[in-house]
Amino acid sequence: MRTVVADQLAEGAKAWHWPSGWGARLAQCMPIWTAKSDDLLERRILPSEHLKQALLEAAGRAINMGKPLDLGVFLFAFVHDRIGIAASALEEHGLDRHRLACRIAHGAAMDGAERDDALAPGIDEARLVILNDDYTRMAFVVEVLESVLGMPPDQAQACMMQIHHEGRADCGVFPLAIARAKVEEVLALARERCEPLRTSLANA
Known part of the structure; x- marks a missing residue:
């Protein structure tokens, strides 16, 4: 500490x-x-x-x-x-x-956002990826998937379990500006709730 x-x-x-x-x-x-x-x-x-x-x-x-x-x-x-x-x-x-x-x-000073430098230049869309960790509550992940990414409850629950078991899951493809805005929305909610949820953007 x-x-x-x-x-x-x-x-x-x-x-x-x-x-x-x-x-x-x-x-x-x-x-x-x-x-x-x-x-x-x-x-x-x-x-x-x-x-x-x-x-x-x-x-x-x-x-x-x-x-x-x-x-x-x-x-x-x-x-x-x-x-x-x-x-x-x-x-x-x-x-x-x-x-x-x-x-x-x-294990490192970070705010939950992964760098998106790997995105190809000039792309119009990006995949929003949520990454697993041992500390973020499952209920919070489901809440993010429903409230920020607009998933229905059954799909959000299944996606959360995929993140939990496979370490990550694609959570939608969006226009690049919208994808970045959604990442910021996820992180803002994570900061408010003190949940260390990590997100990443990848080429669509």
């Missing part, structure tokens, strides 16, 4: 234009200093109702995903839960919960 937050702090510090990148280095080192002081002073997180709730949610999410209770699952639950103590602290410090969720889910 400290490393992920440190990366975001360092990126934000670059925008402050502190001399010689001093702010970025400070932001990267601060969580390390804090961790060391926690050990030296024997500081521990005290039990709280928020923490218990977040732990229960993490356990439930892991069971639903069929995954072991690893650090990534717990960390994602903390970030995803808007009323959790950790998520609240992140927002109070101006950190982007959705971006942190994507970092946890995908």
